[in-house]
Amino acid sequence: MVRIGTLPMRLLALDYGADIVYCEELIDWKLLRSERRENPVLGTVDFVDKTDGTIVFRTCSREKRHVVFQLGTCDPQRALKVAKLVENDVAAIDVNMGCPKEFSVKGGMGSALLTQPQKAFEILKTLVEGVCIPVTCKIRILPDLDNTLALCKFLESSGIIALTVHGRTKEERPQHPNHNDFIKAVSESVSIPVIANGGSKEIEKYEDIGKFCEETKCTSVMLARAAQWNCSIFRKDGLLPLDEVISSYLRYSVDYDNSPANTKYCIQNMLKELQETPRGKKFLEAQTLQQMCALWNLSEYCYKKQLEFKEKGLLGRHTVVPSSFEPPSKKRKLGEESETDDIIEMKCAFYRNLYASDVELPKTRLLTWARNKGLKHPVYVTQQEDKLFRSIVTLDGKKYTSSFWEKNKRRAEQGAALVCLCALGVVDINTVNDAVL
16 A cells, blocks of 8 residues: 555564565656665665655565565566665565556556556566566456456466456446456466455455455455554454554554654554544644654653664664765764854754744744844855755854755755754754654
8 A cells, every 4th residue: 555555564464464565566766766775773774765865665674575565667677677676675576557546557557557468468577587586466357357367367477476456447446346256267267376455345354354365266365455444454363452553553663763754644544533533633733753652652662762763873764965965974973063164064853843833933033043142134045956955044154054954945944043043052952852752
């Protein structure tokens, strides 16, 4: 599932009994502009986008024999380059030929490949011959059963070791019934294992997985929505209370420095209508992992873990170092200043939710402070690298900047102002960073 199949959720699924886990569909060109980095602090392997520093794919040794890399592609050679990039860190490569989303279809990926069987075959064949790990693919059914069977047999001949079949056409959505009879027919017509998908509406407990598998005559079952609602659906001993599942998920999110936005999205999908409860409404206001964890009595756990990461030198999740702001190689502790080309730089991030009113914003406070001291107004110069921004503020002949790159100019200027306030002693940087934790 898009945005759901990140590392914390995959590890949780394995804990509860899943045999195989899939990452969210990742587009080939996004991987091709990333680089592989080992993260000794987290114990992970990260594929980092070189243009903006975001984590495209994060994995760890715990899931190496279980995680399938789900690839979105429409080109055999690009697919192979990506597969070669990740093949030593994952258990298998799966080509997504079932996604009906407009973005995928317009790009010739996902379900668009269902109408281009020769191209689909070439992608799979290239991967099978080019990598040393198993290759699979996932499809949706065609409106006609005979055409569906012909497609599956053709794809099987590429050498893939398994085929996942979602029992809906590309036009159908979850409210439409799953065509279990089509999946059964595919299972009985090909010689490779078939994984049944699309039955979340009829799977409410662990026992239902076996029933769905028997009805479709498949080798195994892939769960998406049922698992995102309550990942303990994989437990033979039954579902766990949602609070326990969320608490376990939050621990993994903290342990692996998961994006707060992604963490929030996943928990929202678990809470569903519970978002309207008093705690649910408080959760919707939360923006940091610390704030989310506090609602499930994990505030101290989150604080200590993030403090440990900082002490070990973990760079911030959104810290990027493009060429024009290359820092010195000397390592510094969090909050320590450095003067490079007469610019005072700090690892100090701006978070809008920490400021109750515009009067409290760093730029406003810095302007007021300068006026009270009889100084000229602060001057901001902002530089852009790809889609990220960082500002330098000049005050009284000195320049200040944050090591954190932001998504827009306004936030970048606020970050620079915050660094200036910290450097001048107007704001305590430790207080700022404790609030962010």
